[in-house]
Amino acid sequence: MKILLMGHPNVGKSVFFNRLTGANVTESNYPGTMVDYTKGWMKIEGEDVEIVDVPGTFSLDPKDRAEEVAVAMLHENRDAKVISVIDASKIERGIYLALEIIEEGYPLVIALNMRDVAEDKNIVIDADRLERILGIPVVSTVAIAGEGIKELVSRLKEAKPINVEDIIANAANASNTESVADAGGAA
Amino acid sequence: MKKKLSEMDYAEQGTVTGIEDDLRKRVAGMGIRVGKKLRMVTKQPIKGPVDVVVEGAETSLGLDMAGKITIEVTK
Structure with a gap:
């Protein structure tokens, strides 16, 4: 199994990578570019799993070399699962990228990272509710x-392709009540 | 009052009303879409980039990109 760590620049992908793989790291240069990516291995329930730390990208519509590499890596690994790493204090744009990846049919889990930073900005996210949507x-x-790394790993097996129509329907049902993210501190 | 994002002054706020077609997808991933509220934080000198806060998250754009985004300035 192969897992791609994807997200915006500076959301903590590489920290996840180091946490997941420990010291078992190989550094690679993606052919034809100057952009590095890193891969390593970990064991999940006895199975060897390859983890790839993909360069940060804002969308699947690349603006520069690093983003081109990120998108190419996603498309060259059609059978991979994706851990979408999102800065919880900038959830709106993080979800945008996650939805783009879901739309392409990849099984995905979302890591709402930097929960502590978000809380400092008075942003509290109802992860259960987001999960239901x-x-x-x-x-x-x-x-x-x-924090949360073990849970994330244990839930990787629940990742599955999702039809975007289902998400739209779930979101419509949920929008009658309170909002998912309560950004009280945002001016 | 409508302005280009590149013409906004420090601390002005407004709502995005238009983005030129060729730019729309490029800035969508940064949280800038029609209907979003944003606030100008800093403009760098010598035609440098503009910094804006959208939905509580700071992002920066080149001045030429900012010139393709129209804002209804509210205050």
Whole structure:
């Protein structure tokens, strides 16, 4: 099995990578570019799993070399699962990228990383509710402190392709009540 | 009052009303879409980039990109 760590630049993908793989790291240069990516291995329930730390990208519509590499890596690994790492304090644009990846049919789990930073900004996210809307595992994490990593790994097996129509329907049902993210501190 | 994002002054706020077609997808992933509220934080000198806060998250754009985004300035 292969797992791609994807997300915006500076959301903690590499911290996740180091947490997941420990010291068992190989550094590679993606052919034809100057952009590095990193891969390593971990064991999940006895199975060897390859973890790839994909360069940060804002969308699947690449703007520069690093983003081109990120998108190419996704498309060259059609059978991979994706851990979508999102900065919980900037959830709106993080979800945008996650939805783009879901739309392409990849099984996905979401790591709402930097939960502590978000809380400092008075942003509290109802991960359970987001999970019900998206239909995939959503786990709050603080990667640098190791919080939530075990839960994330244990829930990887629940990742499955989701039809975007289902998400739209779930979101419509949920929008009658309170909003998912309560960004009280945002001016 | 409508303005280009590149013409907004420090601390002005407004709602995105238009983005030129060729730019629309490029800025969507940064949270800038029609209907979003944003606030100007900093403009860098010598035609440098503009910094804006959208939905509580800071992002920066080149001045030429900012010139393709129209804002209804509210205050």
